[in-house]
Amino acid sequence: MDVTEKALVLRVGRFREADAWVRLLTAARGVFTAFAFGGFRSRRRFLGCLDPLNLVLFTIGSDRKGAYQQLAEGSLLNGFKELKADSSLVGQAVNCMKFVEAIEPGPEDGRALFSLLLDTLETLEQKTPTGDLFPILFRAKASFELGFTPDFSNCGRCGAGLGSAASVSFSVESGQVTCSACKLQQKPVDGLARQVSVGTLRTLDWIMRSNPSEWVGLGMASEVRRQVFELVELFIAYHLGLQWEGGNYKKV
């Protein structure tokens, strides 16, 4: 049976002469591949649809044996034309998109990542933010959406609020903050613990609670930025098993 779903197009490839394979993200299924037979010939059935960074309403069915997904037709809902005209915005959008593709969310995480990626593309297009922070904010927010939600405000051992402490220890492995008093009593060395500023943890906490439209105009002091980058990359490597390498995320 055919169903109609909104999808973000992540990647499109050609096989045989006129057939296309399309890597898609939908809320109900997460990331998957579907085929558009004759997709490059039949301009009418897929008018303007088969390009990355498009939001398309696709009619999706499967072959008779149910072995693969097949696109019957599509109508373009948003081609993000203005975003695509700005190379800095495209770079950031592609980076976010590649991250989602590397995570390969299934049906259980599809809804959260579909709405996060769509929000991000709409914000990049409508608000044309300056700077280049969207990819790192996106990666952090996506990790939080996947269920990693550390308590950034209190010591995980004694429960004390971090208040005006200058720096504390944060463990990427346990997602716990350790205040300096508890750190003194701590015996085993945690290789994934980093000494960070409370400002860095507040920034991460804010990212966890905010939406892409609120990220416009966000600035970070260079030391906070460095620490946020380091923690997010460690987080992604440890919890999602992904590492940035040569322009793509790879499973490690």
Ligand SMILES: [Zn+2]
């Ligand atoms: Zn403590």
